[in-house]
Amino acid sequence: MTQQTTLHAAFAGHVAAALDALKAAGTLPAGLSRAAVAVEPPRDPAHGDLATNAAMVLAKPAGLNPRALAEALVTELAKIPSVTAAEIAGPGFINLRLNAAAWLDELRTIAALGNDYGRSTVGAGTTVNVEYVSANPTGPMHMGHCRGAVVGDALASLLEAAGHKVIREYYVNDAGAQVDVLARSVHVRYREALGENVGDIPEGLYPGEYLIPVGQDLAREFGDKYAAAPDSEWLALFRNRAVAAMLVMIKADLALLGIHHDLFSSEAELQAAGKPDEAEAWLRAHDLVYDGHLEAPKGKTPEDWEPVELPLFRSTKFGDDQDRPIKKSDGSWTYFGADLAYHFQKAQSADALVDIWGADHAGTVKRIKAAVAAMTGAEGKPTPFEVKLVQMVQLMKGGQPFKMSKRAGNFVTLADVVEMVGKDVVRFTMLTRKPDAQMDFDFDKVVEASKDNPVFYVQYAHARIRSTLRKAAGEGMAPSADHLELLGEEELGLIKLAAQFPRLIEAAAAAREPHRVAFYLYDLAAALHGYWNLGNDRPEKRFIVAQDINLTGARLYLATQIGQLIRNGLALLGVEAVEEM
Template sequence: MSLYARFATALDAILDDLTAAGTLPADLPRKNVSVEPPRDASHGDLATNAAMVLAKPAGTNPRALAGEIASRLEKVEGVTAVEIAGPGFINIRLDEVAWRDELAAIHAAGADYGRSRTGEGEAVNIEYVSANPTGPMHMGHCRGAVVGDALASLLEWAGYRVVREYYVNDAGSQVDTLARSAHLRYREALGEDVGEIPEGLYPGDYLKPVGAMLAEEYGDRWVGKAESEWLPLFKKRTVAAMMDLIRVDLALLGIHHDVFASEAELQEAGKVDEAMRTLMDKGLVYEGTLEPPKGEVPDDWEPVELTLFRSTRFGDDQDRPMKKSDGSWTYFGADAAYHLQKAKGVDHLVNIWGADHAGTVKRVQSAVTALTDGKVDLDVKLVQMVKLMRAGEPIKMSKRSGNFVTLADVVREVGKDVVRFMMLTRKADAMLEFDFAKVVEASKDNPVFYVQYAHARISSLHRKAKALGLDKGEADLSLLDGEELALVQKAAQFPRIVEQAALAHEPHRIAFYLYDLAAALHAAWNRGNDHPEKRFLIEDNPEVSRSRLALARGIGQVLRNGLKIMGVEAAEEMR
């Protein structure tokens, strides 16, 4: 159990005592009670808002309640002082033994330090990437892929059971267009001069191998035949080939999904009808007309009777059509069925979507609530675009013209770890710039380098200590002074950062934290450059060297654990 968790448990026991004594009412919600570092380090080592959160519902004065809590906190092992600040915040000071014990706990837990049981084994389905299978992965897909994969890893660290899912959009007009494009390349592979790729088809060379494969397998069997004869087969075979290509591209980023769900198979299995019947049984589907669009109404607009879902009952701004006027399913109808399928056997759903899907979030959440009777929640994380730059100049892309930067090209140029780390250096819904020159720059302004360099420095310490024979014997952690233990205080925040990031579904918090921890390590290293007695290794003082080596080893462990969540390797040396 981490230091913050230990004190949270101690605080919980104190609140239990106050409840038993009648000071606090029974069953008072404690969800928002926290134990965290104070905003100003001079105020202490820990702070809690317990009195501020609980006083009002308990019908008591915050400072008076803070006094009751503080008097009990003073008796907790490791506490040297407790102070009440402002209207009722409680600041706690710890003795140095508490931080030395936490460093020992980091060593003991090793690769598992920071793992928790916050999720209590609840199941989460995370759907991410889900790019249309119409070509290779490009950088427009990259950010959502990394955010989703890092979030999956983060939730596993926090004790959830995670299913990683990819929704294959293999039904609809774009797949028909893909099949026609493949048929053109098939004819080309058989020797036909196809000339310029017709407008509306996919022009990329990535379909040439698919055409060659189909030509080798079928010969000229499908040349000159009616489209209705070959289209279903070419759709199936081309989508399969594109998904193989996508899997290879994702593997370059270390991304592997547990489930690939097919939209076409969903519809063929009657799952959309099943979802519709479920909603009809609940009285949530009716035949009606939509209101005219807001703003200027088009001259040709006419009210059309449609099959509508009562999404306004769940907070949406209007009811949503499940079927088109021609009787075919809308995208929303298929989405509702897909989410019903995903919701079976899990407690939570998370979707990682591009920001252009913002308008559909509320209706899909409404459908999930309706279809599961509110038992399964859906959180949608919207991911903003990545602006590609090279030495400050923007790179223009057009997928339709076949001119785009593939994910594979970027990974080969700068490496998987750089790509993954950079995708997590901003909150997902904030725009991100990816400059090919800056992401490989050896400077403090490059967070990838800065964090990797911190770990590489620690690795170099171990190599040097071994060469000097300073790595033998037990480390006496009592030799670490307050300045050095400040590093432990920063490292000790890792478990609570993992829990908070997991609850918020925000893996970028890990990247932010690792940058701060790396900065603290670099600052300690630089103090040694200015003052030789503060160096991590001192050849004529093996006892102090061993204690500082143990400190560095603990910081390195936390850096590795955080990087593992992000799917990034920890560098042993910088090249």
């Protein structure tokens, strides 16, 4: 095993070579797909160090008994010098046990690869478009947007680490009724800036003070030109200026979280370019849109329901429960109609699409997935498309719902929360639960110094390592790989957990689940703290053993690589690895 090959990659190669040998021997037929073959740690460490399902997934297509194929594979895998045992479990899983040298080699590999340890080429340069945040451009970012923003950004970084090219995209919904409301709200602030007493902001408009500077800018530029003018003269202008100002604000808010998109796509520009019309023409040409009538809403009678003929997308053909209109009765596009055109456009420059949506949009997932399947699958290969739903976050303090001052009008801004607890706390906390699970963000708990606070626990592990290395340096000791054979079972346990990182990155990227990285870092931190605590009662188990410079050098080398791994994982999540706490 070379320094540049991780243990995970090496054993994936060993299993592939064993399968090649069986194919050459005529045991396996040629042409079998190995896409489902996996090499990973067994769920129960007592079963071994690595496991492969190769016999289980290849036996049926090969026309073989799984256990018989496993026996043939075990014969090949047992020839690998670092394998001390190859055993068949159940109907055909294969468990492998490795010698200590294999794990010590992996420790050296972590050191050799440094920041690149865990990075993979499994993505093969394919392009994934990740669209996230995409909040209406009507005000600053609020905590309702925060979780999806962090999940999307961490996913983009994770996909890049797995070898994909990534487009980070924000879809600007600037063509709907809400931007007209925004423009009218700005007009009130414009009149206010001109000296008019506007009183309370009218019901239905945006009351936030963040619109005051926009109104002031317009007053300076245009004077009272539009103060009493009909909205036909100023609505479009105010809409464009207001959206532009909101995007500047939104980008600044996202920057507080370290989030920067590659592309901001405008719904208004999409419609102006005729993309929805092109999409409709394409769909009609493929008999996927027809003119028809929607069923009456539940509870409506023929007397109070007048059916209207609308262009309907055949979404039932793709698993939806009813066909969906792409235009309204007034001829304007439905949100769905514009959205399918937008996704069709995205698919032209990406091999796969991922959208991060709030859970309140769950009802539209089926229809947009149907549309993407229809519009990209003309040749039988639709563009892979996934929607990840993110639940809302409940703000808490001391276990009770927390109401912050609402300078924005009627919501808590992301900027306020970042100011209170910091970017790293916000980002890591948002990834400590699966995105589709409800989350409480307790301002007290996310800053407390305890094991129950994952952010603190992981950062403290890194700070502990850095503190130990500084202390050792002060005593004239340094990390060394010269005597790694002195490391015992407890240390090997840490290395085995560390060695799972490359496989974790590939699996998390494939599942589009960046929270797995946060979970892993917590487990690694717990293992590090657990090892550290051994030295409280047993001085010979401490990282620094003054009377044994060789053992100390080996343990410091181990600590250095665990620290490197924590930095690598936190970097994927956009979180700093602190030097001291």
